[in-house]
Amino acid sequence: MTTTTADVTAILGRLITAASPYEEIALTDAMITAGLMWRCPCGANNGYDDIACGLCGAARLWAEDETPPRYEYGELLDDLRAALKDWFDDRPRIRRPAAVSFRVTTEYDDGSAWATDGATVFFSSSPQGLDYSHDFERSAVADALVEISEFDRPQTGDTLRIVVPAI
Structure with a gap:
């Protein structure tokens, strides 16, 4: 079932x-x-399924992905979303964010990429993000970020924000 x-x-x-x-x-x-x-x-x-507040009618914050406009990322985003879901499923005592945003880094030898550290988490109760202190290094999230970076190298000013499903 x-x-x-x-x-x-x-x-x-x-x-x-x-x-x-x-x-x-x-x-x-x-x-x-x-x-x-x-x-x-x-x-x-x-x-969970409400897209607007039942009291004030405001739209749910962080209900959609934001990606660089150059390509459709399709399955690459699905892989990242699944990895993020698993990451937070494995950490039930950490408040599950509505979305996670990744920064662009040039610290790697092979050029710009989406960083596994320095992510920002967003909660539906606030329009501001918070710094996420954990590093996604050596995880399925990191693997998915590598795949996306190899598909389309991020550029300065790009945004990669992914909605984290609860179910």
């Missing part, structure tokens, strides 16, 4: 309905940390 986002939404709804007020707060905070819900800057909590 395959679990869909609708299944997850139904399960989470049942948990919230069954919870006491204190348990509801804890469950909601845990679901936001896990990326299964998102919190709008206005403070309202929203479901």
Whole structure:
């Protein structure tokens, strides 16, 4: 049986309905940390599939990828997205970001590339990103960044921001 986002939404709804007020707060905070819900800057909590806030109507932040405009990256982005999902799945106590952005580096011998360190993470509750202290070196994320860099060498000013799926 395959679990869909609708299944997850139904399960989470049942948990919230069954919870006491204190348990509801804890469950909601845990679901936001896990990326299964998102919190709008206005403070309202929203479901995983909601593209706009149910309270203020604001669009969900960080809901789309941003890539250099030169090419369609297709499967390369899918590989990076899957690697990021696995990275955060393996670190459940770290707050799961809505998106991750990578910087351009010229520190490697073979020219410019997307760096595995110095990433910026974005959360649905804030329009500003935060520096991510972990390095993706020697991981599937690093491998995917190498593939993208070899396909299209990044240039100064390029942006590579990828939405991180929770499911």
